[in-house]
Amino acid sequence: MKQFRPNTFRLGFMLFLCVALFGTLFVKLFIVQFINANEFNQRAKQQYRKPNEEIPATRGEIFDRNGIRLVTNSITYDLVCEPEKISNPDGMGEAISSAIGIEPKIVQDRLKGIGGTKSYTIIKKNLDSKIADKIRSFGFKGIWLETRFVRSYPQQNLASPLIGFTGNDNHGKYGLEIDFDKELSGESGLRTYPMDSKGIAGRTYKVLKPVINGKSLYLTIDNTIQFVVEEELERTCKEWNAKGGACVVMNPQTGEIIACVSYPTYNLNDALNSNDNQRRNRALNYVYEPGSVFKGIVTAAALELGKIDDNFTADCAGRTVFKGYRLFCNNRHGHQEKLAEELKNSCNMAFMKIGQLIGKDLCRFVNDFGFGKKTGTGAHEESGLVKNSRSWDDVTIATVSYGQGVSVTPLQLAQAYSALANGGVLMKPILVQQIYDPNKGTFERNAPQPIRQVVSKKTADHVLRLLTEVVDMKEDGVHQAKIPGYSVAGKTGTTPKTTASGDYQFSKFDCSFCGIVPSDPLAPQKFVVLVTIDEPYKTTASGGRINPFGSTTAAPCFKRIAERILSDLRIAPKEIK
Structure with missing residues (x-):
């Protein structure tokens, strides 16, 4: 039997290979851990760095009705x-x-x-x-x-309380910029940069999610008319040292808002240096008791129900006690035999009587004319305040009949008067005419939308005739709204402001005028202008206070605005016979 002898050469060779292999591995580890540690650390960071990148969407622009840029990037x-x-x-x-x-x-x-x-x-x-x-x-x-991309406002102050501005994140903070932020913002996309074998991202990329750019807004606002109204409203507010003011210009046949003005304004390119009073869009968010300008609406309701006619009579002693409450008129008008005279006198006692004839149906008409609810422009707006129908008692009916006990916004009042100018049909106010989608190349248009027939055309035309007579009466202060060569229908309002507890302050007033021009029911083109001045006042040379009225503050402002709009729209004059 042969004796086993190990192959020492083969064993030695295998041992050498093992030592060499582990030695090489040790040297490599030493190099990685100590000599080239920084290089491999950078490669590791690069490998774990996310290769995906957001593709920011381009924010949509804002234009006026004629394509003039109000907001760009x-x-x-x-x-x-x-x-x-x-x-x-x-x-x-x-x-x-x-x-x-x-x-x-x-x-x-x-x-x-x-x-x-x-x-x-x-x-x-x-x-x-x-x-x-x-x-x-x-x-x-x-x-x-x-x-x-950052927002740029080439018109600076123009329509600033309406338009608003964006924050550092390029999302809306105020005005239309936040009201339509979803449409304007679009959606960001996503791209990835493929990495090479060393884990380094390349320069070429692959789109994982396509960017959806923001949509652009085309407003119903006319840039030129907006400028005119802002100029005249500022002039009035400064002349009367007013806290602020608002004006709405509407096309009564379509509901389009041609001008939406609030004073004071601010430079949108320097928005951070503005204050809350400047940023406030009073045209949509100023809530106040309208006063006598509301009597045009009450007149329409009474005529529609057949409760009064042109020969309606009323007596006025300047004050009365009604259901335990003291109610006042601005003067003692005595016996009045014509409805137009009572409108001219702006008699509270006469309209209390009219209100009682209408009864609780007045609540229905107030709601049907659009008060107490938002108009649906898409912009931020207040709804005003109209009591629930179950809360309407005789005192509520009496005070609402002359424009107190109900709160409105300038836009709501302009919308209601537009119904009178449009044959009794209330139209939904339109602020955004159309929205352009650059991703599809399509326009989404906001078509005129009738809401309801509030009163008949016969009644609406009747009220226009009465309010035209009021403006034509030379002995009345509202005559300051008359424009030679044009028919003008309108009504003033002067209301004391209330305190937080609900008490009236007879040193602070809201003064208004709402006018329709031309007021001829057959006129093919007309517009409604509502002017509201917040806390106007003047002092005499001796320091005495001059009490403001709608006829001395808002009515003259309306006239200047309407004259310039008539010229801009090229509406020819027609002498009134």
Whole structure:
């Protein structure tokens, strides 16, 4: 039997291979862990860095009805850096600071990651294209420019309380910018940068989710008429030292809002320096008791029900006690034999009597004319205040009949008078004429929308005739609204403001005028103008106070506005026989 002898050569060779293999592995690990640690650390960071990037959507623009830009987008640049890739922050900081107007020490600190992170630090935002070109010319590594779109308002103050503005995130904060933020914003897309075998993202990308750019708004506002109204309203508010004012111009046949004005205004390009009073859109959100201007609506309700006619008589002693409440008129008008005379006198006692004849049906008419609810423009607006029908007692009916005990917005009042100018048909107010979708190249139009027939055409035309007579009466202050060559129907309102507890302040007033021109029912083209002045006052040379009225504040403002609109729309005059 043979004795087994191990092959020492083969065993030695295998042992050598094992030692060499483990030795090589050890050396490699040593190199990775100690010699090339920084290089592999950077590769690891790059590999775990997300290769996906958001594609920002372009925010939609806003235009007037004629295509004039009210809001657009401007390109701005943010200068950012990756401090860990910057080898000479002090030298780079000196050069960059001279271009962007920041002290070198601040720039140098940011290049070192102070105020940010080692992988991403913002040096300065909102650089223009000239400065961006200067930065590019340096050719520095570790810094780059990020492009952003920011809002730009070429008309500056025009319609500023209506339009509003965006925040730093380019989303709406006020006005139409926030009311239609969803439509204007669009949806961001997503792209990915494929990585190579070393885990480094390439320059080419693949779209994972396509961007959906924001839609643009085309308003019913006429840029020129808006400017005219703003100019005249500001003139009146300054002349009367008013706290503020509002004006709405409407096309009664379509419901389109031609001008939506609030005073004071502010520069949209410097919105952060504005205050709440300037940002407030009074045309849609100022809630007040309308006073005697409401009598035009009450007259329509009474005529529609057949409760009164042109020969309606009433007596006025200037005050009365009704159901235990003291109710007042602005004067002692005595015996009045004509409805037009009672409208001219703006007699509260006469309209209390009319209100009692209407009864609780008045609540129905008030609601049918659109009061107590939002008009549905899509913009933020108040609904006003109309009591629930079950809460209407005789006192409520009496006070609402002369415009107290009910609260409205300027837009609601303009809408109601537009129904009178439109044969009794209430139209839904339109603020956005159409919306353009750039992704599909299509327009979505808001067509005129009748809401209801509030009163008959016969009644509406009758009220127009009565209110035209009121403006034509030379002995009345409202005659200041008359425009030579045109028929004008309208009514004033002067209402004391209330305190938080509900008491009337007879030193502070809301003064209004709502007018229709031309008021001829057969006129092919007409418009409604509602002017409201908040707390107007004047003082005499001796320091005495001049009490304001709708006839002395809002009516003259209406006249100047209407004259300029008639000229702009080229509506020819026609002498009234």
